[in-house]
Every structure is written in structure tokens, then in C-alpha cells.
Amino acid sequence: MIDKNKIVVLMTALNEAKVISNVLNGLINSGYKNIVLVDDGSTDETYNIAKRYDIFLLRHVVNRGKGASLQTGTEFILKNTNFEVIVHFDADGQHNPEDIENLVRPILEEGFDVVFGSRFLGEVENMPYIRKIVLKFGILISNFLYGVKLTDVHNGLRAFKREVFKKIVFTEDRFSYASELLEKVVKNGFKYKEVPVKIVYTEYSISKGQKNINAFNIFFHMIKRRFFA
Amino acid sequence: MLKYQIFFGTIVLLIILKKFFAFKRKEIKGSKFFLFLIFWLSVFLAIIFPEETNKIARFFNITRGADFFIYISIMVIFYLLFKIYQRLENIEGNITKIVREIALLKKEEDK
Numbered sequence: 001m002i003d004k005n006k007i008v009v010l011m012t013a014l015n016e017a018k019v020i021s022n023v024l025n026g027l028i029n030s031g032y033k034n035i036v037l038v039d040d041g042s043t044d045e046t047y048n049i050a051k052r053y054d055i056f057l058l059r060h061v062v063n064r065g066k067g068a069s070l071q072t073g074t075e076f077i078l079k080n081t082n083f084e085v086i087v088h089f090d091a092d093g094q095h096n097p098e099d100i101e102n103l104v105r106p107i108l109e110e111g112f113d114v115v116f117g118s119r120f121l122g123e124v125e126n127m128p129y130i131r132k133i134v135l136k137f138g139i140l141i142s143n144f145l146y147g148v149k150l151t152d153v154h155n156g157l158r159a160f161k162r163e164v165f166k167k168i169v170f171t172e173d174r175f176s177y178a179s180e181l182l183e184k185v186v187k188n189g190f191k192y193k194e195v196p197v198k199i200v201y202t203e204y205s206i207s208k209g210q211k212n213i214n215a216f217n218i219f220f221h222m223i224k225r226r227f228f229a
Numbered sequence: 230m231l232k233y234q235i236f237f238g239t240i241v242l243l244i245i246l247k248k249f250f251a252f253k254r255k256e257i258k259g260s261k262f263f264l265f266l267i268f269w270l271s272v273f274l275a276i277i278f279p280e281e282t283n284k285i286a287r288f289f290n291i292t293r294g295a296d297f298f299i300y301i302s303i304m305v306i307f308y309l310l311f312k313i314y315q316r317l318e319n320i321e322g323n324i325t326k327i328v329r330e331i332a333l334l335k336k337e338e339d340k
Contacts, residue, residue, distance in 0.1 A: 038332070056336070057336075058332045058335075059335065060328045060331075060332055061331055061332070062324075064329075065325075068328070068329065071329065072329045072333065075329065075333060076336065079333075171322070173321065173322075173325050
């Protein structure tokens, strides 16, 4: 058993009022009581619902994107807490709290700095076919650009040793932060691995998640960062 | 002088005058006004002496002066687009910093 008191779960939420309670209850019932939630300018009841929980709750007054929110949460954690491991967890209900233990163990027991969750090594339910093609294409490009051999790049479920964020600062505000993260993990020589995780796509999560068309935007940012930054 | 030369020539002169008054009011820097003046005076001269632009174009192995100006214009437009994109990225980054600062300060206050 891992010591869950050493772990903090970092989530970002944008208009997740329908599911945020379930997600928070799921984490808390699984023993993950240290939660930092950054509300990224939600216009629904997400913030008010989250306020009822005993968690660290921060709020962006206007929407700034997933990368920007993760950076805000990270800065809060580094400045105000001593947790050893930071876990990124999506607020739309796609992730399974049971997977966190497998993500964290390599950090606490095997000396890894970063552990990526991979839906393609694990299980994935109800993934739209077009999403699978887009993701696979993105993985090919990322592996080629950064010289890595990963099976899943844009999965929001991952864990980090706290010290990693002394060297990694997200400057990409939107979804292209994931490529930036991979680039900086490789550049800084952090020890990383992938572990299998389960992702469940629901009608809700598909409607809330990244649009496939975003892939072009992410690709543009990857090229910009790789060759012009 | 042809009608189009009078029409476009007047517009260019008005643009130069407008910037000149802005420069007098110290709203723009001298160096910026100088670059602006060179650009618009070149445009003015090209309107008044269109045959001369052919000579410049031929120097660069381009047949017509008008083509030469189109190429130059495309380059300038791309450069400006790039500058605007860069400026927009900077502004976006600054907004994020402000929003983050507010979020962290608010959390401090709530303690």
C-alpha cells in the first residue's frame, strides 16, 4: 500500500457542474483527500459545488485553458504544501481513481520522476473511432519530434515527483501544454515510464473534451516549439 | 496626370499628414515616423512615376513594376501578420499571469 498522504491530486475544471461531485466523491472515497482544484472560469455551478468540499480550491476569473490552470495549481502546491507526488486527474469523469496507485508507485518505490498513464496499454471504453485515429497520429508525431517511444501522449492522467516542477513551467496555456510537458521531460532528462490506465468515454466527456479539430492547433504549437522557440 | 494618380496620391498625402501631426503631438517616436515616411513617400512616388517602378523591377529581374510591388506587399503583409501574432501571444501570456496572480492572492486571503 502506498502512503496516500504524500500525494496531491491536481484537477482543473471548466463547467463540470454535472459531474464534479461524482469525481470528487470518487477520489475522496478512494482515500485521496489532498485535492487541489482550479476552476478555470466556469460559468455554471462548478465552483459553488466544489466549495462544499474540504479541498484546496482556486479560481481563474476568466478562462485561460488547461495548461494555464495546471500551472496555477502547481504554483499553489509548491508554495503552500509539502506533498511529494503530484497527480494530474481530469475533472470530467473519464479517469478512474483506482489507477492512481499504479501511477504513483514507480515514483515512490522505483525512483521514477514522471509516470504517464496510457489508455492504449490499459483499457479504453467507448472511444470514438475518429478520436483514436487523431490520437494515434499525434503519438506518431510526438514520438518522431521528441525521440521517445510512448503509446499515449495526450492523456491527462499522470504523476510527477514534486521536484520535477522546479524545472518544468507550463507556458502553453491551452491543450498544447501536453506536448510542452513531454518536450521538457525529455529535455531535462527526467526518468519516466508509462503504466496502463483505464479511460471511459461517455457522451458527456466526449462533448466536454478536446475537439478533434484542436489537433491542428496542437500540431502547429508543437512545430513552433520544436523549430522556432 | 491621370485620375487614379490624383486620387491615390491625395490619399497617401493625407496619410502622411495625419502621421506628421501625430509626430508633432509626440504620439509616435521620430524613428517610427521616419520609417513610415520612407514607406509612404515610396508609395507616393510609385503612384506619380509608375514607369520608374518598371526600372526597379527589372533590376530584380521582374518584368513589371506592378508585380514587384505585389511581391513586396505580400512580404510586408506576412511580416505584419507575424508581428501581430507575436504581440497577441504576449498579451495572452500577460492575461494568464494576471489571472493566476488573482487566483493565488484570493486563496491567500481566504486562509
